[in-house]
Amino acid sequence: xxxxxxxxxxSGLLPDTVPAWAHxxxxxxxxxxxxxxxxxxxxxxxxTWVERRVMGRMQSxxxxxxxxxxxxxxxxxxxxxxxxxxxxxxxxxDVPLFKLAPYVVIVGFVxxxxxxxxxxxxxxxxxxxxxxxxxxxxxxxVVGILMAxxxxxxxxxxxxxxxxxxxxxxxxxxxxxxIFPIVALTGTLxxxxxxxxxxxxxxxxxxxxxxxxxxxxxxxxxxxxxxxNRTPFDLPEAESExxxxxxxxxxxxxxxLFFMAEWGNLxxxxxxxxxxxxxxxxxxxxxxxxxxxxxVLQFGVFFAKAYFFxxxxxxxxxxxxxxxxDQMMTMCWKYLVPIALVNLLGTAVWMLVFPEGVPAVRWLxxxxxxxxLLAFFWRVRHHVVAAGYGLKQxxxxxxxxxxxxx
Amino acid sequence: MGLAGFEVEIERSRNGGGVVTEDMTLNMGxxxxxxxxxxxxxxxxxxxxMKSAVPDxxxxxxxxxxxxxxxxxxxxIPYTDRVDYVAAMFCNHGWAMAAEKLAxxxxxxxxxxxxVIADELCRLHSHLLSVGSMAMDIGAFTPFTHAIRERExxxxxxxxxxxxxxxxxxxxxxxxxxxxxxxxxxxxxAFLDRFEAMIDEYNRLISYNKIFVERLxxxxxxxxxxxxxxxxxxxxxxxxxVRYDVRKDDPYSVYPELDxxxxxxxxxxxxxxxxxxxxxxxxxxxxxxxxIIRQALRQIPKGPVIAKVPRNFKPPAxxxxxxxxxxxxxxxxxxxxxxTAFPHRCKIRTGSFSGISIIExxxxxxxxxxxxxxxxSLDLVAPEIDR
Amino acid sequence: MPLDAARIHxxxxxxxxxxxxxxxxxxxxxxxxxxPERIADVAVFLRDEPDLAxxxxxxxxxxxxxxQGHIQVVYHLFSYRHRxxxxxxxxxLRDDPVVPTVSGVWSHANWQERECFDLLGVRFTGHxxxxxxxxxxxxxxxxxxxxxxxxxxxxxxxxxxxSLLKV
Numbered sequence: 001x002x003x004x005x006x007x008x009x010x011s012g013l014l015p016d017t018v019p020a021w022a023h024x025x026x027x028x029x030x031x032x033x034x035x036x037x038x039x040x041x042x043x044x045x046x047x048t049w050v051e052r053r054v055m056g057r058m059q060s061x062x063x064x065x066x067x068x069x070x071x072x073x074x075x076x077x078x079x080x081x082x083x084x085x086x087x088x089x090x091x092x093x094d095v096p097l098f099k100l101a102p103y104v105v106i107v108g109f110v111x112x113x114x115x116x117x118x119x120x121x122x123x124x125x126x127x128x129x130x131x132x133x134x135x136x137x138x139x140x141x142v143v144g145i146l147m148a149x150x151x152x153x154x155x156x157x158x159x160x161x162x163x164x165x166x167x168x169x170x171x172x173x174x175x176x177x178x179i180f181p182i183v184a185l186t187g188t189l190x191x192x193x194x195x196x197x198x199x200x201x202x203x204x205x206x207x208x209x210x211x212x213x214x215x216x217x218x219x220x221x222x223x224x225x226x227x228x229n230r231t232p233f234d235l236p237e238a239e240s241e242x243x244x245x246x247x248x249x250x251x252x253x254x255x256x257l258f259f260m261a262e263w264g265n266l267x268x269x270x271x272x273x274x275x276x277x278x279x280x281x282x283x284x285x286x287x288x289x290x291x292x293x294x295x296v297l298q299f300g301v302f303f304a305k306a307y308f309f310x311x312x313x314x315x316x317x318x319x320x321x322x323x324x325x326d327q328m329m330t331m332c333w334k335y336l337v338p339i340a341l342v343n344l345l346g347t348a349v350w351m352l353v354f355p356e357g358v359p360a361v362r363w364l365x366x367x368x369x370x371x372x373l374l375a376f377f378w379r380v381r382h383h384v385v386a387a388g389y390g391l392k393q394x395x396x397x398x399x400x401x402x403x404x405x406x
Numbered sequence: 407m408g409l410a411g412f413e414v415e416i417e418r419s420r421n422g423g424g425v426v427t428e429d430m431t432l433n434m435g436x437x438x439x440x441x442x443x444x445x446x447x448x449x450x451x452x453x454x455x456m457k458s459a460v461p462d463x464x465x466x467x468x469x470x471x472x473x474x475x476x477x478x479x480x481x482x483i484p485y486t487d488r489v490d491y492v493a494a495m496f497c498n499h500g501w502a503m504a505a506e507k508l509a510x511x512x513x514x515x516x517x518x519x520x521x522v523i524a525d526e527l528c529r530l531h532s533h534l535l536s537v538g539s540m541a542m543d544i545g546a547f548t549p550f551t552h553a554i555r556e557r558e559x560x561x562x563x564x565x566x567x568x569x570x571x572x573x574x575x576x577x578x579x580x581x582x583x584x585x586x587x588x589x590x591x592x593x594x595x596a597f598l599d600r601f602e603a604m605i606d607e608y609n610r611l612i613s614y615n616k617i618f619v620e621r622l623x624x625x626x627x628x629x630x631x632x633x634x635x636x637x638x639x640x641x642x643x644x645x646x647x648v649r650y651d652v653r654k655d656d657p658y659s660v661y662p663e664l665d666x667x668x669x670x671x672x673x674x675x676x677x678x679x680x681x682x683x684x685x686x687x688x689x690x691x692x693x694x695x696x697x698i699i700r701q702a703l704r705q706i707p708k709g710p711v712i713a714k715v716p717r718n719f720k721p722p723a724x725x726x727x728x729x730x731x732x733x734x735x736x737x738x739x740x741x742x743x744x745x746t747a748f749p750h751r752c753k754i755r756t757g758s759f760s761g762i763s764i765i766e767x768x769x770x771x772x773x774x775x776x777x778x779x780x781x782x783s784l785d786l787v788a789p790e791i792d793r
Numbered sequence: 794m795p796l797d798a799a800r801i802h803x804x805x806x807x808x809x810x811x812x813x814x815x816x817x818x819x820x821x822x823x824x825x826x827x828x829p830e831r832i833a834d835v836a837v838f839l840r841d842e843p844d845l846a847x848x849x850x851x852x853x854x855x856x857x858x859x860x861q862g863h864i865q866v867v868y869h870l871f872s873y874r875h876r877x878x879x880x881x882x883x884x885x886l887r888d889d890p891v892v893p894t895v896s897g898v899w900s901h902a903n904w905q906e907r908e909c910f911d912l913l914g915v916r917f918t919g920h921x922x923x924x925x926x927x928x929x930x931x932x933x934x935x936x937x938x939x940x941x942x943x944x945x946x947x948x949x950x951x952x953x954x955x956s957l958l959k960v
Contacts, residue, residue, distance in 0.1 A: 055547075058548055059547070059555075060551060060555045061551065155430060155433075159454070159774070163454075232617055234545070318546075318548045320545075320615065321541065321615065322546075322621075323621070324773060324775045325454050325773065326454075327620055327621075
């Protein structure tokens with residue numbers, strides 16, 4: 001970002017009467033605004049559409065299909081509806097905290113986009129403590145949720161808020177511990193630095209670098225799901241027990257802000273996992289002379305990888321039941337934390353013994369993953385054939401417009 | 407209504423650090439997504455762990471028993487649908503059986519077979535809702551929609567049979583209201599062919615899912631002695647290991663001519679009598695119901711579907727107690743006739759009534775999330791409790 | 794070994810004499826009439842005797858007989874061990890129906906007796922928690938009684954409504 005602004009000043013497009021830092025500030029604010037309004041909010045909205053269509057097909061139904069083609073504008077309609085709703089604040093609620101809570105949660109979520117890369121050149125600020133900044137700023141969400149739970153003056157919301165606080169704070173540990181192996185491998189906390197240390201091909205990703213990072217990936221993904229309040233860890237908003245948990249008393253736009261934060265967070269999780277483990281935006285061609293094409297391809301690759309994890313989170317949400325509070329804490333402290341520690345130690349020892357890594361291990365792990373993927377699709381084919389469906393009637397087509405008849 | 411009758415002493419305790427803690431009194435109120443109807447629990451909890459959960463019922467009391475005394479023998483049948491609207495055929499059947507026993511009416515064979523087929527389809531209907539809601543309460547929404555999808559096919563079948571999807575009003579005193587429509591038996595068989603595979607799919611999706619099992623195993627263990635003492639019936643009783651099914655041990659209608667098994671809890675994932683056993687007994691009962699329906703459709707004879715019963719029905723004075731195996735277990739109908747066209751008293755003893763009375767006993771030291779699982783595993787429906 | 798009503802009566806008559814009357818009615822619905830004050834003892838005896846072993850109270854109903862001047866409480870007992878049934882009937886005076894509780898014998902009786910109290914007004918002495926179950930705590934009267942007159946209003950809400958067919 002800084003180089004871009006410098007080159008623009010040098011070529012005379014921007015006046016140099018204004019000091020350089022003002023240019024940087026303006027550029028970052030502008031870019032931040034574009035990212036937030038042009039990417040973050042639409043992504044949060046579009047993810048709801050994706051979720052509802054995918055969820056619908058998994059549940060043998062269609063999902064939204066009225067507003068726009070295949071219901072694509074449903075999220076816009078919901079957003080407008082929520083803006084127009086009556087602003088209800090419970091009489092006995094703690095009004096300043098009640099009104100502030102959704103904004104704290106949104107800030108905690110939007111602030112992560114400052115360091116999320118979109119492509120090789122597109123990032124608002126490539127901080128040299130990028131990944132650490134992300135983990136610390138997402139912890140703001142805990143404060144917001146606790147505020148919401150307490151200020152609602154509702155025992156059920158309070159339970160939801162407390163559960164959420166316990167959950168997010170606990171799962172920060174395995175998440176952080178799983179980031180350390182990657183940081184150790186690259187020696188930098190910067191997001192772009194971590195991506196540049198990987199390559200475009202799967203065996204050059206950190207995911208398959210050694211068995212410990214593979215394990216760290218799993219631990220990190222599970223912890224990230226827990227931090228994002230997604231099933232199987234959606235106790236804070238367990239619909240069947242607590243109505244909507246900490247967000248019970250919220251209506252209208254305040255409610256929507258909470259849930260936008262949750263769905264947008266899925267993309268953040270995907271982006272972080274892609275950055276750390278899947279090689280980010282790396283593409284196989286250098287394309288030095290064509291910056292536009294290069295950035296577009298890199299963004300496409302990054303977005304596809306990140307969105308795959310969004311899909312995975314949606315898939316898990318609509319398949320798995322919910323764990324109980326004590327089981328959730330047991331899983332974190334008795335299982336994930338020791339495993340994460342072992343991963344960290346293992347990676348450190350691996351780096352000591354094999355400073356350049358072991359290509360054979362990388363190819364082996366990649367091969368293993370490829371075989372697993374093939375076996376999965378073979379199994380899917382088996383089920384489709386056994387159920388007697390033809391390809392035309394595959395019930396998991398999110399764009400299907402009619403119910404599958406048996 | 408408030409807390410009248412539920413005044414509890416707020417316990418204050420001091421731990422070593424001198425911190426004073428208080429129990430929280432929560433109201434799992436009449437409006438709640440997972441109390442299976444309009445039920446209220448006053449929960450006293452120490453954080454997440456409950457000290458007691460006292461049920462408060464009566465929100466759905468519609469004085470159905472008093473209405474029986476006003477509307478007469480035939481007119482009461484639609485009201486029986488509403489006693490347990492999730493499994494309405496059984497309620498119709500119970501009332502018809504009671505009236506027939508009092509008046510000594512013999513029901514034609516074909517009518518009995520129609521009743522059994524309708525009953526077992528209704529059992530599938532009810533169990534699908536029960537296991538679906540249970541999965542939903544535990545947090546998995548997809549199995550619920552799959553169960554509802556299957557239930558939609560059943561709804562279509564019922565609609566063709568008797569015109570209604572929920573409150574059937576199918577049975578009459580002396581038989582059933584309408585004969586099986588032409589082509590209906592083939593549709594039922596086609597449905598069963600598909601449905602039995604779906605039960606296996608359901609089991610693969612959710613029944614043995616590790617998280618699901620962890621939520622249910624060893625939760626609210628009810629021993630056989632406790633179950634009998636509290637008069638739990640049906641899958642609740644069989645989940646605790648007591649092999650008793652009214653259809654086998656005290657048969658009525660044409661069940662003696664039908665061959666099926668009675669699944670009993672085995673403690674396969676935890677302790678015998680825990681919530682998982684009650685759940686898996688329902689899944690297995692669905693398979694047995696499919697078996698019964700197939701046999702009944704094969705064996706059904708020709709003939710009339712209703713006996714001649716006078717419109718002005720006046721059974722002789724006396725009382726009788728009939729039982730049948732409803733989806734929720736042994737449903738008892740104690741009917742007293744005084745020789746007039748209006749029953750003198752009708753008492754309906756339902757499985758959910760005993761189920762909810764055991765919750766207070768079973769909910770000590772459970773978590774709030776477990777309370778939801780227990781309510782679902784006991785398959786309580788509020789209309790049955792309150793009538 | 795299942796016993797029929799006559800033999801169960803014989804066992805009861807040995808112990809309770811004429812507090813338990815001879816079986817009336819036929820088949821499964823044959824009943825024994827028990828004096829109200831002895832019902833708790835009869836219940837304990839029926840549960841604890843090894844050859845009777847009535848471990849389950851299947852049903853407890855109250856029936857209002859205004860013409861005969863009593864409220865009858867009907868107990869349907871079942872034994873899972875021997876698979877036999879018996880029906881007990883207890884007649885309590887209509888003006889002040891008092892019956893000893895059997896909730897100490899079978900836990901199921903706890904809620905059933907509460908319902909009987911709520912809807913018919915039978916007071917079960919010794920019951921740990923005899924309060925209304927289905928009706929609100931402050932409801933006047935006992936609805937299932939034959940002479941129950943519905944109150945005109947409850948907490949300011951009228952219980953009747955104009956006919957919707959009136960123009």
